[in-house]
Amino acid sequence: MSKFFNGLEKYIYWTSIPKMGINDIVDILIVSVMIYLIVKWIKTTRAWVLLKGIIILLCIAFAAYILQLHTVSWILSNTMSVGITAILIVFQPELRNALEQLGRKNWVTDIFSTESRQEEQEYTARTLQEISRAAIEMGKVKTGALIVLERTVALGEYERTGIPIDAKVSSQLLINIFEHNTPLHDGAVIIRNNRVVSATCYLPLSDSVEIDKEMGTRHRAAVGISEVSDSLTVIVSEETGGISIARDGKIIRHLDPQGLRDELSVLREEKGQNKKFKLWKGRNRNEKKN
Known part of the structure; x- marks a missing residue:
């Protein structure tokens, strides 16, 4: 005992x-x-x-x-x-x-701050339309531009290299930012959750030998940021006015207005597919419970 x-x-x-x-x-x-x-x-x-x-x-x-x-x-x-x-x-x-x-x-x-980074939000049709409109207008007058759309991988370290903006995306704002001889025209713009969060940001340059030698620093920076994140970057060439998109370490060049809209619409399509997949998983889980 x-x-x-x-x-x-x-x-x-x-x-x-x-x-x-x-x-x-x-x-x-x-x-x-x-x-x-x-x-x-x-x-x-x-x-x-x-x-x-x-x-x-x-x-x-x-x-x-x-x-x-x-x-x-x-x-x-x-x-x-x-x-x-x-x-x-x-x-x-x-x-x-x-x-x-x-x-x-x-x-x-x-x-004690209540601010926190939100989860990836769907880019609205309006935001993508404003970005494509700005790129097309800047391409007509050969204004160089570099617009980065953040996705799931945070770009905070590159955002901090620029000047905070925190403004709603509009074609007029983007055109004014990249206008020649303005304080914000040099560098990249980062967009997160349908808002322009920072301008004049420095991006990492790509060391890839597959990049055409005729492409300059702007295009190499766009490919570089796509190699270290899942972002999508819109580039407007200052020499030719041509519009390109960098994604997953690759660059798509010589896009016409419709081609640019199609490439940007991929962001909404992929987000929609992810939602459908989550709903499908949830529906299957509920059916198993029943």
């Missing part, structure tokens, strides 16, 4: 809530705030996609450990150590910017 009570006492001890002091509460709050700020920062950079990939690899490693897949476990364990060093090298600019922002931010307002 004494053994039974001793075992019961140990069980109650392990399942009981430990005593918490003020130091423990402060410790938990500090760690929670740190994790929140790190995740919030990651979601505005390309590191968010990398984090998803790391989570998938950890799930594979856990499954390999459970199923005793020794070869897979050996490969993952040996590549993880090298992968951490590679991550630090690849994302060195992002980490440097994060440390620079560490001393510039107002942490009190940042922690």
Whole structure:
């Protein structure tokens, strides 16, 4: 009987809530705030996609450990150590910017701020129409332009290199931004959730050898941003007035007005297909429950 009570006492001890002091509460709050700020920062950079990939690899490693897949476990364990060093090298600019922002931010307002990045929203027909109209008009007078439409991959790190705008998309606004000899004409415009969020943004240049030598920096920047994100970029050539679109590391050139509208309409079609797929999954789930 004494053994039974001793075992019961140990069980109650392990399942009981430990005593918490003020130091423990402060410790938990500090760690929670740190994790929140790190995740919030990651979601505005390309590191968010990398984090998803790391989570998938950890799930594979856990499954390999459970199923005793020794070869897979050996490969993952040996590549993880090298992968951490590679991550630090690849994302060195992002980490440097994060440390620079560490001393510039107002942490009190940042922690209690209710603003957060919204999920990818569908680009309205009006927004795409205004963008195509602006590109066509600028092409007629050979005004160079670079318009980036953000999708699921956040472009916060490139947005911060420009000047904040936060205005509703209109053809008149875009034409005025890229007008010659104006303060905002140099660089790219980033559009998110049907709003112009930033202008004069610097984009990464592509090193691809497949790009035609006659294309300049504007086209290489458009291809470069499409290589590191799933964005779609509209380019208007300053030399020829030709309109192009860069997407998935490729560039489509010499688009006529109808071709430009067709390429932009893909954004709405893909979003609609994703919605249909989600509705179809939900309908199947409900049918199984019934």
